[in-house]
Amino acid sequence: AAPRVLNVNVGVLGHIDSGKTALARALSTTGSTAAFDRAPQSRARGITLDLGFSCLRTALPPQLGPGPGELQFTLVDCPGHASLIRTIIGGAQIIDLMMLVIDVTKGMQTQSAECLVIGQIACQKMVVVLNKIDLLPEGKRQSAIEKMTKKMQKTLENTKFCGCPIVAVAAKPGGPEAPESENPLGVSELIEVLKSQAYLPSRDPLGHFLMAVDHCFSIKGQGTVMTGTILSGSVSLGDNVEIPALKVTKKVKSMQMFHTPVTYAMQGDRVGICVTQFDPKLLERGLICTPESLHTIHAAIISLKKIQYFRGALQTKAKFHITVGHETVMGRVMFFSPAPADFNEEIQENVFDFEKDYLYQEEYLSKDSNSSEENKENDQAEVQLPRQQWALLEFEKPVTCPKLCLVIGSKLDTDIHANTCRLAFHGVLLQGMEDKNYTETFLPKLKVYKLKHKEGQVERVMDDYSVIGRSLFKKETNIQIFVGLKVQLSTGEDGIIDGGFGQSGKFKIRIPDGLKPDTKVLLTVASKKKSKAGKGDTTKEDESSKNDSAQPVTVSLLFKRYVFDTQKKMIQS
Numbered sequence: 363a364a365p366r367v368l369n370v371n372v373g374v375l376g377h378i379d380s381g382k383t384a385l386a387r388a389l390s391t392t393g394s395t396a397a398f399d400r401a402p403q404s405r406a407r408g409i410t411l412d413l414g415f416s417c418l419r420t421a422l423p424p425q426l427g428p429g430p431g432e433l434q435f436t437l438v439d440c441p442g443h444a445s446l447i448r449t450i451i452g453g454a455q456i457i458d459l460m461m462l463v464i465d466v467t468k469g470m471q472t473q474s475a476e477c478l479v480i481g482q483i484a485c486q487k488m489v490v491v492l493n494k495i496d497l498l499p500e501g502k503r504q505s506a507i508e509k510m511t512k513k514m515q516k517t518l519e520n521t522k523f524c525g526c527p528i529v530a531v532a533a534k535p536g537g538p539e540a541p542e543s544e545n546p547l548g549v550s551e552l553i554e555v556l557k558s559q560a561y562l563p564s565r566d567p568l569g570h571f572l573m574a575v576d577h578c579f580s581i582k583g584q585g586t587v588m589t590g591t592i593l594s595g596s597v598s599l600g601d602n603v604e605i606p607a608l609k610v611t612k613k614v615k616s617m618q619m620f621h622t623p624v625t626y627a628m629q630g631d632r633v634g635i636c637v638t639q640f641d642p643k644l645l646e647r648g649l650i651c652t653p654e655s656l657h658t659i660h661a662a663i664i665s666l667k668k669i670q671y672f673r674g675a676l677q678t679k680a681k682f683h684i685t686v687g688h689e690t691v692m693g694r695v696m697f698f699s700p701a702p703a704d705f706n707e708e709i710q711e712n713v714f715d716f717e718k719d720y721l722y723q724e725e726y727l728s729k730d731s732n733s734s735e736e737n738k739e740n741d742q743a744e745v746q747l748p749r750q751q752w753a754l755l756e757f758e759k760p761v762t763c764p765k766l767c768l769v770i771g772s773k774l775d776t777d778i779h780a781n782t783c784r785l786a787f788h789g790v791l792l793q794g795m796e797d798k799n800y801t802e803t804f805l806p807k808l809k810v811y812k813l814k815h816k817e818g819q820v821e822r823v824m825d826d827y828s829v830i831g832r833s834l835f836k837k838e839t840n841i842q843i844f845v846g847l848k849v850q851l852s853t854g855e856d857g858i859i860d861g862g863f864g865q866s867g868k869f870k871i872r873i874p875d876g877l878k879p880d881t882k883v884l885l886t887v888a889s890k891k892k893s894k895a896g897k898g899d900t901t902k903e904d905e906s907s908k909n910d911s912a913q914p915v916t917v918s919l920l921f922k923r924y925v926f927d928t929q930k931k932m933i934q935s
Contacts, residue, residue: 367432368422369631370560371591373485374437375477376463381493385463385533386437388546389418389553423557433560436591436632458563458630459556460485466492466510466530470517475783478521479669483788484768487559488523490514495547496532527555567628570655571595571603572764573635574688578642585615585638588650594764595652596628597635604653605645606762611653612637649688649762658762659794662686662755663714663808664769666789668728673782676726682771682786684755687763693755695771696925697723698810699748709750712766714792722812722925726751726787753789754808767791805926813922814932820851820915821868823885826876830863831917837867844869844919848934852916853881859919871917885915 374382422431438457460481464474481488492514498506507530518524531548534540575590597603597614604611616636617624627633635650649656668676676697684693698720700707727747755769771787795804818834831849835841841862849857849871855878857871877885921932 367419367434368426368560368562369434369436370563371436371438371458371630371632372556373457373460373481374463375460375481376493377465377468377471377474377477380463380465380468380471380474381533382463384538385461385491385493385531385549388531388533388549389435389437418553420553420557423560425558426560426562433557435556435560438591457485458487458561459559460488461491461556462488463491463493464510464514465494466507467494467497469510469513475671476785478518478523479671479783479785480770482522483770486522487561488526489552489555489559490518490526490528491552492528492530493533495530496535527559529555563630565629566594567596569595570652570764571597571601572649572651572655573597573603573633574647575645575650576647578645578647580642581636585636586640586642587618587634587636588642588645589632589634590647590650592627592629592631592633594629596626597633599625602653603635603637603650604655605640605648605650606656606658607648608644610640612640647688651764656687656762656764657794657796658760659796660757660760660798661795661800661804662757662769662791663752663793664755664789664791665709665714665750665752666726666769666771666787667751668726668787669783669785671783672786675728675730676771676786678722678724683774684757684761685770685772686761686791687767689761689763690774691761692758693771696754696756696810697726697751698753699723699727699751702746705746705748707749712790712792714752716807716809718809720752720808720810722810723751726753752792753787754805754810763791763794765791765794801926806928808926810925811922811933812925813920816919818917818919820871820885820917823877823882824870826882827873828860829857829871829873829877829885830868831871832866832868834917834919835867835869837865839867841867841869844932847919847921847932849917849919851881852918853878853884855881857917881915884913 374386376382418435418437419432420435422433426433460477462474462477462481464470492507492510495503495507511528511530514528515525518526529548529552531546531552533546533549535544535547572593572595573588573590574593575588577589578586580586597617599614599617601614602611603614614635615638617627618634618636619627619631624633676695678696679694681692681694683690699705700709701719701721704718727745729745729747767790769789769791770785771789772785774784797803816834818831821830821832823829829851834849835844841859844859845861847859849859851857851873855873855875857873860870860872862868863870921934923930923932
């Protein structure tokens with residue numbers, strides 16, 4: 363049998379111009395088809411525009427099992443600049459190990475921070491590479507490297523990559539113009555570190571086949587080859603695969619992994635799949651899958667977490683760039699949380715319960731959100747935060763993606779040179795809505811409610827069991843729909859709205875248990891003062907001061923209303 367080859371995908375991420383491509387080139391032995399800035403616009407600008415792939419083979423280290431075998435690192439060179447953060451997110455879903463490349467003369471930059479965020483969401487292990495050490499003067503080189511290493515350790519302290527290896531290299535001493543004869547510094551040490559960090563990624567051949575295609579080209583007399591990385595499931599010769607974006611199904615005619623024909627490939631493998639009668643121009647990059655395993659959705663419910671480096675609140679109704687699976691589209695969000703009584707309840711992962719009630723939120727609740735003004739005054743530092751929060755995403759155009767997939771929300775229109783993180787939240791897609799008319803067919807099932815609180819005043823007493831209220835409704839309000847709702851007086855009595863009174867929005871309140879004597883006194887005093895003032899006995903100034911001393915009795919009406927209830931029913935517990 364051929365010696366086994368274990369493939370580990372290493373994402374090479376970093377700020378623009380930190381030297382990622384040069385590093386990948388220095389590490390690499392076998393170039394894969396997509397490798398090294400193949401786009402003409404990329405060569406001209408000297409910037410990586412696509413996920414470049416190349417690979418490096420070395421003997422299998424002992425921690426990965428006995429026997430002869432090779433460890434293959436597939437280097438996924440991810441672009442570092444703004445318009446293509448989408449590509450990074452696409453690559454991040456298949457990365458086992460991340461190499462964060464830092465220009466040792468500059469340290470952390472905007473995109474290095476974003477790469478760190480993506481790494482924390484999508485990957486388990488990281489190695490930091492301090493590149494361009496040839497730019498440091500020989501005498502001070504060691505101390506500068508140590509200083510930057512300490513700085514990086516500090517930055518990583520509160521992330522899941524705390525304590526990860528930090529290696530100093532010069533991938534291309536003398537810069538891009540230098541002759542090829544210049545040997546890179548530190549690269550062989552870096553390869554040893556990569557080997558020490560390699561682990562058997564958990565791969566699962568079960569589940570639907572899904573592959574991220576990054577290149578598509580035709581070979582004369584053979585057909586069209588799609589190369590990419592298998593995100594889930596497996597594929598065999600002769601299988602049917604669907605190109606969901608085009609709604610086309612094709613049969614797998616042949617397959618190759620790094621120039622070797624194979625009959626089977628599974629999750630995590632990089633593979634070229636050959637099909638016939640398909641124009642490669644139709645699919646430069648995208649997804650292919652088991653027929654009908656992806657859904658195309660117009661809206662979705664996701665569970666989510668805010669990204670701590672994102673400055674500013676996440677507001678309901680705001681628009682974000684939403685990356686779902688491998689597509690990025692604009693979408694609008696609405697945040698909601700459990701009902702307050704369920705804030706601490708354990709929530710099942712990866713499922714959404716339509717039976718429960720949820721509370722509408724104007725913004726995502728976080729330690730710094732200013733949802734409740736009164737809490738600030740009461741110095742209640744402890745704002746209660748729910749264990750889990752959700753959002754309804756409504757996309758500007760439909761997206762095709764797997765059923766449970768990673769979702770990232772970002773503000774990509776922020777200026778790339780502004781030193782802020784543009785990634786706002788990340789989450790998991792729990793429920794997609796495939797029906798174009800989801801607002802009618804689906805949303806009414808989503809029980810998100812708002813709490814409404816209206817306040818008015820008692821105008822006067824009618825008899826022991828009823829009073830007239832005002833200022834709770836506008837005069838054009840149809841009071842009929844409020845009849846039968848419970849209200850409470852500030853003096854403690856419970857009342858029920860009985861109906862309108864006159865034309866100006868006043869209304870009658872029935873007090874089933876009768877008014878308390880004190881309340882009657884209060885209200886009689888208040889209305890006497892009014893009538894006296896009306897007779898012109900007192901001057902205007904007196905009237906206002908006296909009126910303040912008689913506390914008006916207020917009426918409060920509390921009810922909840924479901925956001926997607928077509929009948930707008932008011933519900934009281």
